[in-house]
Amino acid sequence: MAHSQTAEPTRRDFLYIATAAVGAVGAAATLIPLIDQMNPSADVLALASIEVDLAPIQPGQSVTFTWRSHPLFVRRRTPEEIAAARAVNVAELIDPLARNANFPENAPATDDNRLTPNVGGPAGGAAQPMEKPEWLVLVGVCTHLGCTPEASTPQAPQGNYGGWLCHCHGSQYDIAGRVRVGPAPQNLAVPPYAFLSDTRIKVG
Amino acid sequence: MSGPSTYQPKTGFERWLDARLPIIRFSQEHLLSYPTPRNLNIWYTFGGILTVFLTTQILTGIVLAMHYTADSGLAFDSVEHIMRDVNSGWLLRYLHSNGASMFFLAVYIHIFRGLYYGSYKAPREMIWILGVILYVLMMATAFLGYTLPWGQMSFWGATVITNFFSAFDALIPGLGTGIVTWLWGGFGVDNATLHRFYSLHYLLPFVIAGVVGLHIWALHVPGNNNPLGIDVKGPQDTLPFHPYYTVKDLFFLSCFLILYAYFVFFNPNLLGDPINYAPANPIQTPEDIVPEWYFLPFYAILRSIPNKLIGVLALFASLITLFFVSWLDTSAVRSTRFRPLYKQFFWMLVADVVILGYVGSQPVDAVLFNTPVPLVWLGRLGTLYYFLHFWIVMPLVGLIETPKPLPDSIAKSVLAAAPAE
Numbered sequence: 001m002a003h004s005q006t007a008e009p010t011r012r013d014f015l016y017i018a019t020a021a022v023g024a025v026g027a028a029a030t031l032i033p034l035i036d037q038m039n040p041s042a043d044v045l046a047l048a049s050i051e052v053d054l055a056p057i058q059p060g061q062s063v064t065f066t067w068r069s070h071p072l073f074v075r076r077r078t079p080e081e082i083a084a085a086r087a088v089n090v091a092e093l094i095d096p097l098a099r100n101a102n103f104p105e106n107a108p109a110t111d112d113n114r115l116t117p118n119v120g121g122p123a124g125g126a127a128q129p130m131e132k133p134e135w136l137v138l139v140g141v142c143t144h145l146g147c148t149p150e151a152s153t154p155q156a157p158q159g160n161y162g163g164w165l166c167h168c169h170g171s172q173y174d175i176a177g178r179v180r181v182g183p184a185p186q187n188l189a190v191p192p193y194a195f196l197s198d199t200r201i202k203v204g
Numbered sequence: 205m206s207g208p209s210t211y212q213p214k215t216g217f218e219r220w221l222d223a224r225l226p227i228i229r230f231s232q233e234h235l236l237s238y239p240t241p242r243n244l245n246i247w248y249t250f251g252g253i254l255t256v257f258l259t260t261q262i263l264t265g266i267v268l269a270m271h272y273t274a275d276s277g278l279a280f281d282s283v284e285h286i287m288r289d290v291n292s293g294w295l296l297r298y299l300h301s302n303g304a305s306m307f308f309l310a311v312y313i314h315i316f317r318g319l320y321y322g323s324y325k326a327p328r329e330m331i332w333i334l335g336v337i338l339y340v341l342m343m344a345t346a347f348l349g350y351t352l353p354w355g356q357m358s359f360w361g362a363t364v365i366t367n368f369f370s371a372f373d374a375l376i377p378g379l380g381t382g383i384v385t386w387l388w389g390g391f392g393v394d395n396a397t398l399h400r401f402y403s404l405h406y407l408l409p410f411v412i413a414g415v416v417g418l419h420i421w422a423l424h425v426p427g428n429n430n431p432l433g434i435d436v437k438g439p440q441d442t443l444p445f446h447p448y449y450t451v452k453d454l455f456f457l458s459c460f461l462i463l464y465a466y467f468v469f470f471n472p473n474l475l476g477d478p479i480n481y482a483p484a485n486p487i488q489t490p491e492d493i494v495p496e497w498y499f500l501p502f503y504a505i506l507r508s509i510p511n512k513l514i515g516v517l518a519l520f521a522s523l524i525t526l527f528f529v530s531w532l533d534t535s536a537v538r539s540t541r542f543r544p545l546y547k548q549f550f551w552m553l554v555a556d557v558v559i560l561g562y563v564g565s566q567p568v569d570a571v572l573f574n575t576p577v578p579l580v581w582l583g584r585l586g587t588l589y590y591f592l593h594f595w596i597v598m599p600l601v602g603l604i605e606t607p608k609p610l611p612d613s614i615a616k617s618v619l620a621a622a623p624a625e
Binding site: 035 | 360363364365366367368370374385386387388389390391392394396400486487488489490491492493506507509510511512513515567568569
């Protein structure tokens with residue numbers, strides 16, 4: 001065999017190792033574009049934002065729009081629903097975090113923190129989120145395996161918490177979109193959005 | 205097992221070819237004179253049946269690809285075009301979609317046959333492991349193919365299954381989402397996803413064909429196991445593969461094809477979900493998401509666990525477990541025929557998989573018939589037994605069981621007047 005019998009590494013050993021090392025680095029470098037091509041392309045990444053007209057939505061109604069190829073839930077909550085959502089003890093939730101792109105990541109999942117502080121509107125000013133507690137905006141993707149949960153209506157409640165039920169694997173969400181029954185691990189995500197006027201929001 | 209070659213080239217051309225590419229010698233050794241245990245029963249014909257179905261799927265798939273368009277705006281319509289406009293298109297598509305079901309039916313029989321007769325035990329571990337790899341490749345191919353018609357169940361099945369990987373967010377935040385976005389090529393299942401699924405669906409059957417080659421290569425080293433599970437001791441225990449097993453395989457293949465033809469010609473949509481004839485709608489999930497029948501037991505395992513990460517890990521573990529079967533079984537006896545205790549557990553496993561399949565086919569909040577027992581508890585029991593069977597029962601029964609006496613040889617057993625059992 002070509003290998004030396006001595007304990008000292010030979011010039012040939014060095015050449016073997018150097019060749020293999022350069023080959024391995026080259027192979028790894030070749031793999032990068034082959035793997036990276038599967039990530040979202042530039043046109044997909046060009047972030048889309050949509051504007052939603054809230055005027056036609058009635059109290060108690062939930063309307064679904066499409067945002068970044070996902071369903072977007074916009075729900076106008078009734079005073080009873082808001083009261084029910086506020087009465088929940090955050091410490092008892094499966095996911096105690098707000099999961100709201102409009103708040104810091106560690107914000108607790110209170111009902112207020114599931115809304116948006118961006119309520120500028122024509123008057124502008126430092127309005128508080130609780131000023132518009134009737135509007136709930138959610139990404140309609142179950143945090144378990146990505147199905148679209150079904151919204152409760154007064155005639156047909158979905159699940160036991162007045163919010164949404166995912167038929168795929170039985171997860172239930174309350175009227176603030178917080179997960180109450182698994183297997184979903186997280187609350188429904190709240191997208192970044194802001195009020196442009198009292199009846200118009202911009203999402204994304 | 206194949207000894208020194210008995211092939212004698214007869215013509216001048218054969219001698220010329222044999223010195224350059226001994227392909228006739230190879231075929232003669234592995235397809236014609238190949239010594240095969242003389243006691244193989246009908247359950248041993250499914251390897252041949254599976255080869256035929258792999259060929260059928262590749263052939264029908266190649267011609268379907270001549271008419272299909274992998275674009276999220278055109279895919280659904282191109283499948284309808286195949287069904288309505290393309291000459292014999294309906295037949296080719298029904299052959300392909302029902303062929304997948306028949307392929308899985310045959311592979312399940314093939315797997316349980318291997319489990320019953322101990323075909324996974326030494327010296328056949330590599331055959332078994334390659335078989336599990338083939339099974340996983342088949343599942344991947346079937347899943348990718350089911351996405352292509354871009355119906356409601358295509359879309360939502362792809363969404364749910366790719367989301368399995370998002371469970372890894374619970375280990376390293378962002379890892380799971382990163383993998384899923386990479387698989388999708390976007391923020392959701394969309395055009396980019398369909399294109400890559402089509403590309404891989406076309407590729408994987410050829411990978412399967414390659415691994416089938418390795419599977420058969422590994423089989424032809426020790427030779428076939430047999431219903432007695434004892435080793436071949438000499439030429440008196442074997443028959444040449446041709447004509448004995450070519451004819452037997454052909455006969456049972458014909459029987460199996462009758463079942464296939466029933467589905468294709470008389471009930472082509474029985475095994476599919478009607479909701480998949482509705483075009484994919486990214487903002488409306490169907491009431492019940494149900495996978496194709498051959499995935500139902502695994503779906504039940506996933507749904508039986510209320511924690512996302514653990515549910516997904518249990519699903520993966522149920523497949524990974526199969527890789528270890530060769531070493532989990534501690535019994536010195538291969539065939540379950542001679543293992544009275546293990547035989548009962550074997551049939552419990554069969555029943556367990558069937559029950560899990562039933563649970564997986566029902567809505568998530570269903571109850572057991574008219575009782576108030578939630579079906580999810582039956583799924584939990586079934587999941588528990590599945591893992592207990594492989595990790596506890598298999599090692600333990602092998603240690604405590606007293607097997608029945610084994611026959612001296614295959615030849616003696618075959619020639620004895622009384623049946624072996």
